[in-house]
Amino acid sequence: MGFNDIAGSLNQVGQIPWEYVVGYFVIALVVAFVLGKKTGGLSSFTTLDFVYIGIGVAFAVVWQWFIGAFLGGFLPTSVSAYIGIGFIGGQLITMMVVAALVRKVGVGMTSFVVYSFLSDIFHYGFGGEPMYFIYEGLTYGLFLDLTIALTGGNIFGVKSSIKASAEATATSGGGSSGKLLALMIIEGAIIGFLFAFPDPIIYSAFFGPFINASKVNWQTIYRTLTTNVISGIPAGALGGVIANRVSRAIGG
Amino acid sequence: MTLLEAVYINAGSWVLFLFGLAFPIYLIFGYMGLTGFKDLTRYEEAKTFYYRLNPLTKIAFTIVLTFVVAVTAWSADLALGLIILVSYLSLRRGFRKLLLGSALAFASVVGLAWTFSTATPYTLIIYAFTRQCLTVAPPTMSPAWLHYFTPLWTWASYFQYWGFQPVFTLQGLLYGLQVSTRTGAVLLAALILVMTSTPSAILRSLGKLKLPIVLIFALVVGLRTVPRIFDSLDTAVKVQFMRGYGSRANKATRVFYLFGGVLSSIVPAMTFLFRGAQNTAISADTRAFRAYKDRTFLTPFTFSREDYILFAVVAALVVFAVVSNIYGFGRAIPYSAVGSSCGATSTA
Numbered sequence: 001m002g003f004n005d006i007a008g009s010l011n012q013v014g015q016i017p018w019e020y021v022v023g024y025f026v027i028a029l030v031v032a033f034v035l036g037k038k039t040g041g042l043s044s045f046t047t048l049d050f051v052y053i054g055i056g057v058a059f060a061v062v063w064q065w066f067i068g069a070f071l072g073g074f075l076p077t078s079v080s081a082y083i084g085i086g087f088i089g090g091q092l093i094t095m096m097v098v099a100a101l102v103r104k105v106g107v108g109m110t111s112f113v114v115y116s117f118l119s120d121i122f123h124y125g126f127g128g129e130p131m132y133f134i135y136e137g138l139t140y141g142l143f144l145d146l147t148i149a150l151t152g153g154n155i156f157g158v159k160s161s162i163k164a165s166a167e168a169t170a171t172s173g174g175g176s177s178g179k180l181l182a183l184m185i186i187e188g189a190i191i192g193f194l195f196a197f198p199d200p201i202i203y204s205a206f207f208g209p210f211i212n213a214s215k216v217n218w219q220t221i222y223r224t225l226t227t228n229v230i231s232g233i234p235a236g237a238l239g240g241v242i243a244n245r246v247s248r249a250i251g252g
Numbered sequence: 253m254t255l256l257e258a259v260y261i262n263a264g265s266w267v268l269f270l271f272g273l274a275f276p277i278y279l280i281f282g283y284m285g286l287t288g289f290k291d292l293t294r295y296e297e298a299k300t301f302y303y304r305l306n307p308l309t310k311i312a313f314t315i316v317l318t319f320v321v322a323v324t325a326w327s328a329d330l331a332l333g334l335i336i337l338v339s340y341l342s343l344r345r346g347f348r349k350l351l352l353g354s355a356l357a358f359a360s361v362v363g364l365a366w367t368f369s370t371a372t373p374y375t376l377i378i379y380a381f382t383r384q385c386l387t388v389a390p391p392t393m394s395p396a397w398l399h400y401f402t403p404l405w406t407w408a409s410y411f412q413y414w415g416f417q418p419v420f421t422l423q424g425l426l427y428g429l430q431v432s433t434r435t436g437a438v439l440l441a442a443l444i445l446v447m448t449s450t451p452s453a454i455l456r457s458l459g460k461l462k463l464p465i466v467l468i469f470a471l472v473v474g475l476r477t478v479p480r481i482f483d484s485l486d487t488a489v490k491v492q493f494m495r496g497y498g499s500r501a502n503k504a505t506r507v508f509y510l511f512g513g514v515l516s517s518i519v520p521a522m523t524f525l526f527r528g529a530q531n532t533a534i535s536a537d538t539r540a541f542r543a544y545k546d547r548t549f550l551t552p553f554t555f556s557r558e559d560y561i562l563f564a565v566v567a568a569l570v571v572f573a574v575v576s577n578i579y580g581f582g583r584a585i586p587y588s589a590v591g592s593s594c595g596a597t598s599t600a
Contacts, residue, residue: 045466047541050466050470051536055473057470057471059477071511114470118471
C-alpha cells in the first residue's frame with residue numbers, strides 16, 4: 001500500500017491510461033478556474049451560502065449512510081442495480097437542492113469536497129484521500145457548476161419561478177408555468193445523465209484500480225453505466241422539480 | 253423433495269432473509285431510534301481521555317486505523333472494532349453509547365456482510381480465495397463445486413430472483429465479513445471524533461492545517477447539523493404519530509411505521525433546517541466571520557500527554573498491522589475482487 005491506503009496502481013489490464021485522466025482533470029481545473037475568475041469564485045459567496053452548503057451536505061451524509069444504506073437492503077439486487085437509493089437521494093437530489101439555493105458557480109465543487117470530508121468523518125475514515133476530494137469535486141461538483149454557468153444562475157428555473165410567482169401574486173394568477181416545469185425536468189434530467197458517468201468510467205476504470213488495486217471489468221462498467229443512465233435521468237428530472245420547489249419554499 | 257422438506261427450506265430461507273434485512277432495520281429504527289442517532293452524532297461535555305485529546309490526534313488515529321483494517325484479516329478488524337467499542341464506556345453516558353454504538357456497528361456490519369455473503373458470484377469468491385480464474389463456476393453441489401465451497405444453507409429457488417446465489421456458503425460469509433468488518437471499526441473510531449470534540453475545536457484544528465476557512469465553516473455547520481437532522485426528524489415523526497399515523501401498528505410493525513414516518517419527514521425537516529440557515533449566517537456575520545483572511549485563536553493549540561499516549565497507540569497499530577501480516581493474519585481476501593471478474597493480473 002502506498003500513501004494513505006492508495007495502492008497507486010496504474011497498469012491494470014483495462015484501466016484507462018493515466019494520461020487521459022490527468023488530461024480530464026487538467027481541463028476540469030482550467031474550466032473551474034476560468035469560471036471562478038469570471039464569476040468571482042468563492043469570494044462572491046455569502047455566509048448564508050456556506051451555511052446552505054453545510055446543511056445540505058449534512059442531509060446528504062445522513063441519507064447516504066444512515067437511511068438510504070438500510071433502505072437499499074430491501075431491494076432485490078436486480079432492482080438496486082438500477083436504483084442506488086443512497087446515491088440518488090444523497091449525492092444527486094440533495095446536492096441539486098443546494099445548487100438551487102445558492103445558484104453560484106463553485107457551489108457544486110465546494111459541496112462535494114465538503115461532502116467527501118464529512119463522509120470521511122462519519123463513515124470512510126479518510127482512507128484514499130485526497131483522491132476522493134479531487135474526484136468528487138471535479139466530476140459531480142463541476143457538472144453542477146457548469147449547469148449553473150450555462151443557465152446564467154437560473155438553474156432549474158428558480159429565478160424565473162420566483163419572478164413568475166411574484167407576477168402571479170400581483171395578478172392573482174397561478175404558479176409555475178408548463179414551460180418552467182419542462183425546464184426543471186430537462187435540466188434535472190441532464191444532470192442525472194451526467195452524474196451517471198463518473199462512477200463507472202472515472203472511478204471503476206481508473207480510481208478503483210489506482211486506489212484499491214481493483215481490477216477493471218468493462219462488462220461491469222458498461223452495465224453500470226447503462227443502469228445509471230436509466231435511473232439517473234428520471235431521478236434527476238424529479239430532483240430538478242424538488243430542488244425548484246424547496247428553493248422557492250425557503251425563499252431562494 | 254417432500255412437502256416437509258419444502259416447508260423447511262422455505263421457512264428457513266425467509267427467516268435467514270429477514271434476519272439479514274429486517275434485523276438491521278429493527279436495530280437502527282426500533283432499538284436506537286432517532287434519539288439514539290442524535291446521541292451518537294453530537295458532542296456532550298466530559299473530562300475523560302478522549303475529550304482531552306486534540307481533534308487532530310483523533311483524525312490521525314482514524315486515518316491509521318483505516319489503513320490497518322485494510323491490510324489485516326477480518327478477525328483482527330473485528331477485534332479492533334470491539335476494543336474501540338469497549339472504550340466507549342469512558343464517554344459521557346458511556347454505557348448508553350456502548351449499546352448504541354454496538355447496535356449501529358452490528359447493523360452496519362451484518363447488513364453489508366449479508367449482501368456480500370448472499371449475492372457475490374461464486375466465480376468471484378473462488379478467485380478471491382484461490383486466485384483461480386474460472387469463467388463459469390462448477391455446477392452447484394457437484395464434487396468440483398464442493399472442492400471450493402462449504403455449503404451452509406440452500407435457498408428456496410425463487411431467492412435467486414432477489415440476486416442470491418443458490419447456496420449460502422461459509423466462503424461467502426467470510427468474504428462478506430472481510431468486506432464489512434473494516435467499515436465497522438472505522439465507523440466506531442470516526443464517531444469518537446464527533447462525540448468528543450466541539451465543532452469549534454475541530455474548526456480550530458483544521459484551521460491550523462491551513463485549510464480554507466470557508467470550507468471548514470461549511471464542514472462545521474454540517475457537523476452541527478447532523479444531530480439536528482435526527483432531532484427534526486424525531487419531532488416530525490412524533491407529530492405524525494400524534495395525528496394518528498401508525499395508530500393501527502402493533503409492536504412488531506411499529507418500527508416499519510417509524511421508518512415510513514422518517515421517509516415522509518425528510519422534505520419538511522430539510523425545509524425547516526434550511527429556513528433556519530439565515531439565523532446561523534447572521535450569527536456568524538455579527539461575529540465578524542470572514543472580516544479578516546486569517547483567524548486568531550483565543551485558546552492555544554497544544555498537544556497534551558493524552559495526545560502522546562494516543563500517538564503511541566497509533567504506532568502500536570502500525571506494528572500490529574505489520575506483525576499480523578507476517579504471522580498470516582493479513583487480509584486474505586483482496587478488495588480488488590469486489591465488482592470485477594477474474595482474468596486480469598492483480599496487484600492486491
